[in-house]
Amino acid sequence: MRFQYLAIFLFFFATTYAQQEDKSFTVKYINQEIKLDGILDEPIWSEAEAAGDFWEYFPIDSIQAREQSEIKMLYDETNLYIGITVYTAGSNYAIESLRRDFRAGNSDNITLLFDTFNDGNNAFLFGTNPYGVRREGLVSGGGLDLRGFTISWDVKWRGESKMYENYYTSELIIPLTSFKFREGERKWRFNSYRFDTQSNESSTWMQIPQNQNIYGLTFMGDMIFEKPLGKSRTPFAVIPYITTGWFNDREASLQESSVKVGGDAKISIGNSMNLDVTLNPDFSQVEVDDQVTNLSRFEVSLPEKRQFFIDNNDLFASFGGSRDANPFFSRRIGIAEDPDGNTIENPIVAGVRLSGKVNNDLRLGFFNIQTEKDALNEIPSVNNSMLALQHLVFSRSNIGLFFINKQTLGDDAFIVDEERYNRVLGIDYNLISADNTWSGKYYLHKSFQPESSGKDLSTGVNTQYNSRNWNIFTDWVYIGENYRSDLGFIRRTDIVKGGTGIRRTFWPENSIFNNHSFRIFPTFIWRPSQDMQNTDYSIRASWEGRFQDQSRVQAQWVNRYTYLFNSFDPTRTEGAVELPADSDYYYSSYQLEYNSDRRRIFAYGLEATFGDFYNGNRFSLEGSLNLRIQPKALVSVQFNYDKISLPDPYSSADIWLISPRFDLTFSKSLFWATLVQYSNQRDNLGINSRLQWRFAPLSDLFLVYTDNYFVDRFSPKFRSINLKLTYWLNI
CATH class of the missing domain: 2.60.40.1190 (Immunoglobulin-like)
Known part of the structure; x- marks a missing residue:
């Protein structure tokens, strides 16, 4: 035992003092x-x-x-x-x-x-x-x-x-x-x-x-x-916009033209804080989301692309566990569901956002955003707010506190009582050691909503050790069955989840490999309300090699167990017979992946997955092709093919997702980007083409054309054209 303590001490001594001298x-x-x-x-x-x-x-x-x-x-x-x-x-x-x-x-x-x-x-x-x-x-x-x-x-x-x-x-x-x-x-x-x-x-x-x-x-x-820095001299920026557009919604038999004005303001408070104000914001120029094929039972998170939410976003979005228990996910704001369960835009009326450093150790974030009432789709007006504090401790670690409030306004008959408000209070400790050898997150969150009856906690422990040859981490999460964060991203509640990963990396000399590594990563999920029944597990074993020319190869084996509490069709085929509730499945698959040298004019990546899938089989082929025509153009294609074969009477399917993208840059201020996305799982062929002229610093003229078609009958679904002018003015 004394030998082990001595070895650990010598290791930390070496990793601490092996760093280069200050420059x-x-x-x-x-x-x-x-x-x-x-x-x-x-x-x-x-x-x-x-x-x-x-x-x-x-x-x-x-x-x-x-x-x-x-x-x-x-x-x-x-x-x-x-x-x-x-x-x-x-x-x-x-x-x-x-x-x-x-x-x-x-x-x-x-x-x-x-x-x-x-x-x-x-x-x-x-x-x-x-x-x-x-x-x-x-x-x-x-x-x-x-x-x-x-x-x-x-x-x-x-x-x-x-x-x-x-x-x-x-x-x-x-x-x-x-x-x-x-x-x-x-x-x-x-x-x-x-x-x-x-x-x-x-x-x-x-x-x-x-x-x-x-x-x-x-x-x-x-x-x-050479001399101390002074005070900021440009405390105020105004970014007005005007947009005009036309759309034709064939599904709703609705056609409309509009003119819209609004804008943002950025106000510096001292040198360290920033106040962002938005009024009647418009995000028509924001790039469309990349479609994905979803074979899982759960929602897929997509990255935030709206500029208003980006600055100091980590102050708000870094709480909890990013995969299972993120209490704040900015894309929830401005999105709602209609009575049929379809996701639609819910316009933002106005918002304010304060963020930055209060002093050397304390960061502060606060926002308050109001969304619009949509009586036709039974969507109430909602006030969304969050207060976040983050205080530096030790060398680089910090303690964070937050409070989230989503409050429904008005007394409309379509407002369900249990959805009138949702509040979440939480504390996080984020560990980062001075030399990055140790990192982790430890958190406890509690939600408050009408008629809450306990079991409304979310808590987690994550610790990672990272050295040149070893990477070891463990991650444990508990989410109570009544925990809610309506502004967050919570895949599912009523779980205890635990996983531990170990990676060993080798650095060979005089080899075609720069490094290669072996990794094992088992994950288990239990359901507390069912006497800790094991509902899922996955055991992953993989090998990865990184070549000297920057290409990469990986092989992986995954063994899974899944218990279905609800019926589920992984193909999402309309009218299909779903896998029954209260059934369980053991299945394994294999994966091979190769990514070529990305420095080349033509680069590509391929990934093949094959093996069992629930009570059937799956073969998937995913890839990307990228061609640079320097310096003016980048042409790329992303594709995903999934062949799902389940025994009768369950559904089998050939699922395609193909996304060619064309980026043309006529100059450093004039850009044209076109994205085409074909997905037969979503029954959609989408085209988004955007011409952008940056005529002054951060000031743009956008022309955006969007077109969507049904795949099965190739008929128009939704079409729009938008022209938007924004100008950044320092006052």
Whole structure:
């Protein structure tokens, strides 16, 4: 036993002190103008201190980068100026297109991360590529996984690039009002990561081991400002819009034209808080959701794409368990059900949203959003509000408190008593150790609704250990049968769920593999109201190999048990005989997956699943094909085929989902995107085509055409055309 304690102590000692020494550079204050042209020819750039000596992250994380990068920064009272020199092995760059907010991992680019509150939890992200295409985003939760990474956030800034032989330069001008920070601050934590497709190298300014995310906020250096930062000087932005549209709903025999006006306002409160106000918002320009084939018994969650909900979204959406017990899911707002159970839009009348830092350790989030009454569809007016607090403890962990209230207004006869209000109160502890070796979440939530009779708790424990060779986690959830969160995403109630996963990763030398790993992940679900009856389990065993050329292969075996409390048809065929209630099934399946080198002009991924499915069989083939026509176009196709074979009298089906997408970028300000989605499970062929002209920073003209057809008889279902103008005005 003493030997084990000694081994654990030595391991933690090694992981704590094996980190690279701190790196820093000084950001010089200037009083002269920088011309934005991507060319670093102003004399002041030669006086700026450089952040250099990048480390390789892939394929080897223990050596200096072969192709180096150099970052210089200057600032004045208004802007942060960034000059970047990126050295390359040639000029054969790979890019997706000229569209803003590009994906980074499959193209040449460099990204900058700014942790302005030095807390290791949240950061602003700005990136560019050799063509001067820009992207910006937010990182939350320490960057532990993709749930804390979004590039849906938008803010005003400028950037240009210039290509030379064997290197390119970029010049960025970011208004200080684009950041949130403490007045009088002298230091921000900083890191940068870069993808180089020609040398097949990823690199970072601070050395990061490959078992950590490249955008994680654990391994960061310091940027030291020559003089303290001042107060924000642009406290107010107004973003009005006007839209005109026409739609024809063939199912409802309804045709209508409309003109709509509204807008948003952004009001800075000090340097650290932001108040967002929306009035009569319109989301007609937002990209349509990607359709999915659903063979499960449960609802599928889709990501938020509306800009109003993005900024500081982690303050509201990170409570509870993201898969089973998320008490707040912003897509619930503005969506309702008609008397037939169909999901329809429920317009938002107005909303306010306050979020940001109160002081060094405390974050505050609050929103209040009112939705419109729709008497024709028996939908009442609803007030939706939430208060969230998050306080930093220890080095990077935090304690969060929240209160959610969904309140029905009015006294209409169609309002059911038990749905007049729903309230949820909860506390979360989020663990992130200083070196990211340990992370986890521990929470307790309680709901309140009319005639609540106990069993209305949701609680969970999640702990993860992550080292270079081992990743071990355990996750346990309890959701009472009367627990409700009407603004959340709760797959089902009355469960105790437990799962533990173990992954062992190997890093071979002189191999075609960069790394490969074995993983086992058993999950069990019990139902407390049925004397802890085991209702489900899945046991997954998998092997994954990542090649030196960035392609990837995976093989997986899954053994499942399912007890059906309610009848269910996995094919969702109209009029089909459903699998009966109170029946159980044992079934196993196999899965093979391959993803090619995504740096290539043509890249693809294929995944095949075959084996048992309930009391029958399943064969599924899923894939993606991507072709880049640089730098103007990206053509892609996503497809999913499922052959479900169940014995008579149950339904068998061939289910298709095919989604070609065409992205054309005529310039860095004019984009045309078209998405076609065919799903015979949903009986829908959908076309969404969007032309966007960004005529000024964050100011756009959209022309959006949407068309939907029934698949079985190929007749029109719904058609609309919208023209929308938005303009960002700083006051």
